[in-house]
Amino acid sequence: MLTAFARTPPLQLAEVLCLLCEKTRWPHLIGTAALAVQVVGSNWPKPHYTLLVTGLCRFQIVQVLKEKPYPVAQVEQLDRLEEFPGALQTREELGELSEQFYKYAVQLVEMLDMSVPAVAKLRRLLDSLPREALPDILTSIIRTSNKEKLQILDAVSLEDRFKATIPLLVRQIEGLKLLQKTRKHKQDDEKRVSVLGARVFRGPVFLGPEVPWGGQLGFSVLMEFFILEHVCYVFFLHRLKKMPQSMPEYALTRNYLELMVELPWNKSTTDRLDIRAARVLLDNDHYAMEKLKKRVLEYLAVRQLKNNLKGPILCFVGPPGVGKTSVGRSVAKTLGREFHRIALGGVCDQSDIRGHRRTYVGSMPGRIINGLKTVGVNNPVFLLDEVDKLGKSLQGDPAAALLEVLDPEQNHNFTDHYLNVAFDLSQVLFIATANTTATIPAALLDRMEIIQVPGYTQEEKIEIAHRHLIPKQLDQHGLTPQQLQIPPATTLGIITRYTREAGVRSLDRKLGAICRAVAVKVAEGQHREAKLERADATEAEGGREHSEDTEPQPIGDSGAAGLALPPEMPILIDLHALKDILGPPMYEMEVSERLSQPGVAIGLAWTPLGGEIMFVEASRMDGEGQLTLTGQLGDVMKESAHLAISWLRSNAKKYHLTNGGEIMFVEASRMDGEGQLTLTGQLGDVMKESAHLAISWLRSNAKKYHLTNASGSFDLLDNTDIHLHFPAGAVTKDGPSAGVTIVTCLASLFSGRLVRSDVAMTGEITLRGLVLPVGGIKDKVLAAHRAGLKRVILPQRNEKDLEEIPGNVRRDLSFVTASCLDEVLNAAFDGGFSAKARPGLLNSKL
Numbered sequence: 001m002l003t004a005f006a007r008t009p010p011l012q013l014a015e016v017l018c019l020l021c022e023k024t025r026w027p028h029l030i031g032t033a034a035l036a037v038q039v040v041g042s043n044w045p046k047p048h049y050t051l052l053v054t055g056l057c058r059f060q061i062v063q064v065l066k067e068k069p070y071p072v073a074q075v076e077q078l079d080r081l082e083e084f085p086g087a088l089q090t091r092e093e094l095g096e097l098s099e100q101f102y103k104y105a106v107q108l109v110e111m112l113d114m115s116v117p118a119v120a121k122l123r124r125l126l127d128s129l130p131r132e133a134l135p136d137i138l139t140s141i142i143r144t145s146n147k148e149k150l151q152i153l154d155a156v157s158l159e160d161r162f163k164a165t166i167p168l169l170v171r172q173i174e175g176l177k178l179l180q181k182t183r184k185h186k187q188d189d190e191k192r193v194s195v196l197g198a199r200v201f202r203g204p205v206f207l208g209p210e211v212p213w214g215g216q217l218g219f220s221v222l223m224e225f226f227i228l229e230h231v232c233y234v235f236f237l238h239r240l241k242k243m244p245q246s247m248p249e250y251a252l253t254r255n256y257l258e259l260m261v262e263l264p265w266n267k268s269t270t271d272r273l274d275i276r277a278a279r280v281l282l283d284n285d286h287y288a289m290e291k292l293k294k295r296v297l298e299y300l301a302v303r304q305l306k307n308n309l310k311g312p313i314l315c316f317v318g319p320p321g322v323g324k325t326s327v328g329r330s331v332a333k334t335l336g337r338e339f340h341r342i343a344l345g346g347v348c349d350q351s352d353i354r355g356h357r358r359t360y361v362g363s364m365p366g367r368i369i370n371g372l373k374t375v376g377v378n379n380p381v382f383l384l385d386e387v388d389k390l391g392k393s394l395q396g397d398p399a400a401a402l403l404e405v406l407d408p409e410q411n412h413n414f415t416d417h418y419l420n421v422a423f424d425l426s427q428v429l430f431i432a433t434a435n436t437t438a439t440i441p442a443a444l445l446d447r448m449e450i451i452q453v454p455g456y457t458q459e460e461k462i463e464i465a466h467r468h469l470i471p472k473q474l475d476q477h478g479l480t481p482q483q484l485q486i487p488p489a490t491t492l493g494i495i496t497r498y499t500r501e502a503g504v505r506s507l508d509r510k511l512g513a514i515c516r517a518v519a520v521k522v523a524e525g526q527h528r529e530a531k532l533e534r535a536d537a538t539e540a541e542g543g544r545e546h547s548e549d550t551e552p553q554p555i556g557d558s559g560a561a562g563l564a565l566p567p568e569m570p571i572l573i574d575l576h577a578l579k580d581i582l583g584p585p586m587y588e589m590e591v592s593e594r595l596s597q598p599g600v601a602i603g604l605a606w607t608p609l610g611g612e613i614m615f616v617e618a619s620r621m622d623g624e625g626q627l628t629l630t631g632q633l634g635d636v637m638k639e640s641a642h643l644a645i646s647w648l649r650s651n652a653k654k655y656h657l658t659n660g661g662e663i664m665f666v667e668a669s670r671m672d673g674e675g676q677l678t679l680t681g682q683l684g685d686v687m688k689e690s691a692h693l694a695i696s697w698l699r700s701n702a703k704k705y706h707l708t709n710a711s712g713s714f715d716l717l718d719n720t721d722i723h724l725h726f727p728a729g730a731v732t733k734d735g736p737s738a739g740v741t742i743v744t745c746l747a748s749l750f751s752g753r754l755v756r757s758d759v760a761m762t763g764e765i766t767l768r769g770l771v772l773p774v775g776g777i778k779d780k781v782l783a784a785h786r787a788g789l790k791r792v793i794l795p796q797r798n799e800k801d802l803e804e805i806p807g808n809v810r811r812d813l814s815f816v817t818a819s820c821l822d823e824v825l826n827a828a829f830d831g832g833f834s835a836k837a838r839p840g841l842l843n844s845k846l
């Protein structure tokens, strides 16, 4: 019944035969006739045969004659390919279709890498085969579903065949185009195309609706995979499909694939770059911080002018609670970007940044990739909080991993160990914050632009409290300004007596405590009001109700109002109410009290927490002894013991203390008149050296200033030990800026004169008595102002830094700029310190 045979490629026929036999069981009446050429296989270990057939032609079943033991049917041959070449030439439309088809086929093949042998062979095949055979051949090679294949088989007329196959070719071409677009940046472009090319034609899973994802991955998602050239990771889909769900690896693979799908590979928000609006928003959100806001606006302006700015990473450095994090949040808000904060404090494992390799049990991606997953876009603002507190451990250096993240030249190719695929971080805007630059690794510091954010003055704090903190706290506690009022005088009271900070975080907390206390009163008041109303109503009805609750109760200790009546609104917090709520003041200014003895001076220190005033105390003792301490003591405790001994020794005569007691003084031989200098207060090396410098300078200038030791000798250390102490003893201190304070303190000790109680100072000294400039002037001056001091002695070369000081602080303080120690001492003592100017010597013996 088969009258004309045409040779069709065996591959296609084998597929169609299989389809017909296995899947369809005759629901399809059109099939392919084929000649079995070879049968290879065996029955062991289980039957496995490969059938090689040569295709002949399409046929249609007319009637099934019998089904067993094998189906026999009467069929009719459908295609007569020998007629087709003629038809192609005579019918214009068919000729055009065939030409179009050929062009698409060539285009598709040319998009592949011709260096792959299979592709080159295909190209040759395309030219050598008759045009009418191409639709069947290409359908069997390109990615098509079984359903689509059967549709082509059904297309008997050549015209239908071309028409049905062209869309399949176009779909494949578009897929490849998208793929190539995304990979054009990559260096290893060609290699990957070849791998991909081979897969497009022969690989198991590509574009197409029938993806083996158990219905959970849609076509578009797989498409995204595809175009993002992570084609090889589709491999995991196969693995997942084959794995039993109980296998631990199933969850791992699934999590991994879910992360791949959830990551915002090419999803971003559109930047809103309106500098005027940004300025208004920054001003509305933050009071003061002019320098920081100015720099942030400059940065945003440059971004507006130049897209894809590979700009510096901004790093805000300043004490805690000065608003660094919240400015970062405002930047995201002005740009209309997502905001994500990554806390780096205490991170000491580089896999925190870069993720674990998937071979680890419990492996996870790093914080960067996790953050991207959380925000769901690839251009968020990432705030790297506390970069100065990164640790180091055996698990690697997280700072080194951050280098890659922050380097605009490298971060378009950031590879997380877990993901193992490069992710482009170049669209992410990184802002870092730190309390100090001292502990930021140098390489990291080099990649960032540091913007100092100094602490606030008292006036600024009051403004911030009233503009931002109080409204925020009221809102958080469900209160209104009609219920609670905090006058500026009370805010100042909180700032000076209950907080000691450069920022406003404690102030915020104290305001929160006030709101909580008032919330209780307001809630109780409402409760009572309701009860009173009910009581009134009952009374009106003639009934009388007695309840313990209606007994009058005082509000707090202040007894401001009884609880029988609701408190009068608004509740005004004065200084008395403040004491009731927050307890007795935590900080009192004890400056003048502590300066009531010679040998004490106030220095100005800069710490990561802001500026602070620092007392330097000195005492001297006759003779030399040794103190043995046992009992596994820590450094601070040992220093305390030294302090105690020093105090007792210098007060021994006053209290009639002798050396026959419990403490063991072992007399040591005197070293040629050299005294001993004891330094306590957890000092760093630089500070210890400053103390030695100060002593040396004073010894060499002892005659000039009439400085003597306890026995009246100008050799200050002769038979004399000196103890210098820097409270608070448990806080580590270092740096050269205490030099002038140490000199002043010792000058006071050896002269027996009191240092002015309203003066603080800072400056490095040299052996020749020069005063060198130091850093952190603004914070230090603000600390002196906070402490209520009146005069600040600064190195002359720091005069320029005074410009940064707010006008009101400058007005309250008098500044003395000194270039040498002579000037420092003259300004630190009443009536100056020069030898001539000094009145009769005070007896300096203690």
Ligand SMILES: Nc1ncnc2c1ncn2[C@@H]1O[C@H](COP(=O)(O)OP(=O)(O)OP(=O)(O)O)[C@@H](O)[C@H]1O
Pocket: 285, 286, 287, 288, 289, 318, 319, 320, 321, 322, 323, 324, 325, 326, 327, 385, 433, 434, 435, 464, 468, 469, 503, 504, 505, 508
């Ligand atoms: N100038 C300001 N104007 C308004 N609010 C401010 C200002 N400065 C700080 N705040 C508020 O103070 C609080 C603490 O600020 P934030 O958390 O940003 O401090 P930080 O400098 O990042 O501190 P840390 O270094 O501890 O992270 C926030 O509620 C913030 O809104």
